[in-house]
Amino acid sequence: MTRNQSSRRLRFFGRIxxxxxxxxxxxxxxxxxxxxxxxxxxxxxxxxxxxxxxxPKSLTLDAYTAMFSSVGHGGVPVWDYFRNSLIIxxxxxxxxxxxxxxxxxxxxxxxxxxxxALFLGLMLTRTVPGIALSLPLFILFARLDIxxxxxxxxxxYVALNVPFTIWLIDGFFRQVPKDLAEAxxxxxxxxxxxxxxxxxxxxxPGVASAAIFAFLTSxxxxxxASQLTRSVNSKTLPVxxxxxxxxxxxxxxxxxxxxxxxxxxxxxxxxxxxKRLVSGLTFxxxxx
Amino acid sequence: MATVTLExxxxxxxxxxxxxAIDLEIFDGEFVALVGPSGCGKSTTLRMIAGxxxxxxxxxxxxxxxxxxxxxxxxxxxxxxxxxALYPHMSVRENMAFSLxxxxxxxxxxxxxxxxxxxxxxxxxxxxxxxxxLSGGQRxxxxxxxxxxxxxxxxxxxxxxxxxxxxLRTQMRxxxxxxxARVPSTVIYVTHDQVEAMTLADRIVIMRDGHIEQxxxxxxxxxxxxxRFVAGFIGSxxxxxxxxxxxxxxxxxxxxxxxxxxDKFKNAVSAGQRIVFGMRPDDVHPTGHGLPxxxxxxxxxxxxxxxxxxxLGNETLVFAPFGGVEWIARMLNPIPLEPGRxxxxxxxxxxxHLFAAEGGHAIARA
Numbered sequence: 043m044t045r046n047q048s049s050r051r052l053r054f055f056g057r058i059x060x061x062x063x064x065x066x067x068x069x070x071x072x073x074x075x076x077x078x079x080x081x082x083x084x085x086x087x088x089x090x091x092x093x094x095x096x097x098p099k100s101l102t103l104d105a106y107t108a109m110f111s112s113v114g115h116g117g118v119p120v121w122d123y124f125r126n127s128l129i130i131x132x133x134x135x136x137x138x139x140x141x142x143x144x145x146x147x148x149x150x151x152x153x154x155x156x157x158x159a160l161f162l163g164l165m166l167t168r169t170v171p172g173i174a175l176s177l178p179l180f181i182l183f184a185r186l187d188i189x190x191x192x193x194x195x196x197x198x199y200v201a202l203n204v205p206f207t208i209w210l211i212d213g214f215f216r217q218v219p220k221d222l223a224e225a226x227x228x229x230x231x232x233x234x235x236x237x238x239x240x241x242x243x244x245x246x247p248g249v250a251s252a253a254i255f256a257f258l259t260s261x262x263x264x265x266x267a268s269q270l271t272r273s274v275n276s277k278t279l280p281v282x283x284x285x286x287x288x289x290x291x292x293x294x295x296x297x298x299x300x301x302x303x304x305x306x307x308x309x310x311x312x313x314x315x316x317k318r319l320v321s322g323l324t325f326x327x328x329x330x
Numbered sequence: 331m332a333t334v335t336l337e338x339x340x341x342x343x344x345x346x347x348x349x350x351a352i353d354l355e356i357f358d359g360e361f362v363a364l365v366g367p368s369g370c371g372k373s374t375t376l377r378m379i380a381g382x383x384x385x386x387x388x389x390x391x392x393x394x395x396x397x398x399x400x401x402x403x404x405x406x407x408x409x410x411x412x413x414x415a416l417y418p419h420m421s422v423r424e425n426m427a428f429s430l431x432x433x434x435x436x437x438x439x440x441x442x443x444x445x446x447x448x449x450x451x452x453x454x455x456x457x458x459x460x461x462x463x464l465s466g467g468q469r470x471x472x473x474x475x476x477x478x479x480x481x482x483x484x485x486x487x488x489x490x491x492x493x494x495x496x497x498l499r500t501q502m503r504x505x506x507x508x509x510x511a512r513v514p515s516t517v518i519y520v521t522h523d524q525v526e527a528m529t530l531a532d533r534i535v536i537m538r539d540g541h542i543e544q545x546x547x548x549x550x551x552x553x554x555x556x557x558r559f560v561a562g563f564i565g566s567x568x569x570x571x572x573x574x575x576x577x578x579x580x581x582x583x584x585x586x587x588x589x590x591x592x593d594k595f596k597n598a599v600s601a602g603q604r605i606v607f608g609m610r611p612d613d614v615h616p617t618g619h620g621l622p623x624x625x626x627x628x629x630x631x632x633x634x635x636x637x638x639x640x641x642l643g644n645e646t647l648v649f650a651p652f653g654g655v656e657w658i659a660r661m662l663n664p665i666p667l668e669p670g671r672x673x674x675x676x677x678x679x680x681x682x683h684l685f686a687a688e689g690g691h692a693i694a695r696a
Contacts, residue, residue, distance in 0.1 A: 221415035227402040229429035
């Protein structure tokens with residue numbers, strides 16, 4: 043066998059090994075999601091069976107119909123929770139992004155006293171585990187009498203997300219050359235116009251990723267929400283999952299069904315934004 | 331078109347003065363090149379004219395108006411950046427139309443003016459491409475197109491060719507020259523490349539350490555450099571500059587070598603004066619291999635040992651030590667010369683330059 047042949051054979055096996063490896067990793071990542079969807083469609087007996095039943099015997103949508111039926115018939119106030127989640131996540135994301143754009147731009151473009159200390163401080167806030175904040179926040183919010191309101195969660199989530207959005211958006215603004223804004227100003231723009239016409243569209247992908255991240259954080263957050271909400275006034279979907287636990291039983295099927303309802307819009311949103319995000323990514327105007 | 335006047339223009343960064351009170355008048359329709367080594371303040375000066383850099387002192391006038399505190403958009407200028415600074419998210423057409431769109435010009439005017447500019451710069455096939463799909467030279471042309479679409483009073487160029495390879499640079503240089511002939515306009519062109527400055531400009535401003543060393547036509551700065559710095563900066567290869575002392579009718583170099591004192595400087599220097607002797611490579615040559623006009627008035631000949639040669643085909647640069655430094659001589663109708671060989675060189679003393687050892691200003695012939 044010539045060296046050329048053996049090297050070709052080696053490359054062939056290498057490619058197979060590569061594909062197998064990728065498949066295994068993808069499997070590990072996808073399995074929990076698939077398991078949740080599967081479990082939402084079959085009875086608890088089968089879910090709890092040992093050894094696990096991989097191929098379901100029958101699939102029903104009972105859990106979903108029960109969930110949307112009235113309270114008392116196994117229903118939970120899904121629409122209320124959904125509405126709360128939506129209001130809280132969208133509002134807090136919008137605010138966090140607005141602050142993130144301003145802050146990120148300031149960090150990327152301006153020099154001011156204490157800049158690096160401030161930046162480090164923002165990053166340090168991310169080292170504090172969210173759960174550690176729950177008791178102080180609870181006491182504070184109780185004093186302010188804003189427990190069980192949308193406002194409380196929005197404030198908490200904005201605080202949680204802002205350091206990250208600033209950091210991420212800062213990185214994207216740094217990649218937009220200063221020359222572009224200067225060229226725009228010479229072309230007749232005010233500083234404000236130069237920002238919206240040139241710098242913002244170019245940092246758009248960064249803003250979109252920050253938005254996805256902030257939205258998902260708020261959408262999925264459980265620890266703080268479980269402390270700061272009480273009723274259908276403000277309970278979000280993750281907290282709503284707890285409705286399926288009672289004193290002696292846990293309705294795994296119902297819980298999985300609600301989880302699917304929770305995942306679906308988040309997944310859809312991410313897909314939509316990501317599509318736009320990639321199509322806008324045509325850099326390369328500066329130098330060669 | 332408009333004149334641009336700089337009056338005692340200063341730029342300070344904290345305690346550092348980047349531009350030190352320069353005065354300059356640029357006439358209507360003139361092509362002026364600011365040239366100098368990096369850090370000499372030429373780009374800063376340009377950016378102050380553009381309004382991208384705050385002015386620490388003095389005045390910038392465009393036309394009759396002081397524009398110190400006007401924002402860039404109100405100065406009616408165009409600028410071509412070193413990085414081109416094309417908007418990556420817009421097509422070539424949108425890039426060129428951007429300024430007109432911002433100014434809310436009517437659609438048909440925008441279309442017409444973009445078409446005019448793209449005709450001049452041969453961009454018609456590229457109008458729908460994105461900047462990322464263009465080559466360096468094409469991007470450069472788009473950047474110029476974006477500048478001319480505005481029909482500004484003044485064009486500013488900030489080292490526009492330094493990102494291009496040598497061949498393309500020569501090509502674009504010609505194109506800029508042709509453009510200036512076709513679109514009459516006041517141009518301020520910053521470059522560190524003296525060849526670009528010489529070939530393009532009506533007048534050259536040579537800057538160093540934040541001040542102006544000399545302002546003059548390419549001819550003036552080449553033939554009568556005002557300072558030692560200008561002499562060394564303009565011309566390629568650079569002028570031979572050797573420290574020397576004037577001794578009764580001689581220019582005495584280190585190591586015992588000397589040349590006769592050029593006649594034209596007889597009354598300008600006194601014995602014992604420390605000077606810098608300057609002579610362009612064109613004015614030193616292996617005897618019999620110089621310009622026909624050379625060595626007419628006053629010449630000297632010396633035997634020099636060749637250390638290196640650089641053959642360029644039509645001529646050869648000959649390096650040989652003399653008076654303590656390595657001289658460069660230009661040999662026309664070249665013949666092969668091996669290193670180490672002794673060659674008779676003719677020094678065209680009528681073309682010599684003298685500079686004061688202190689301060690470096692040129693010593694006028696008297």
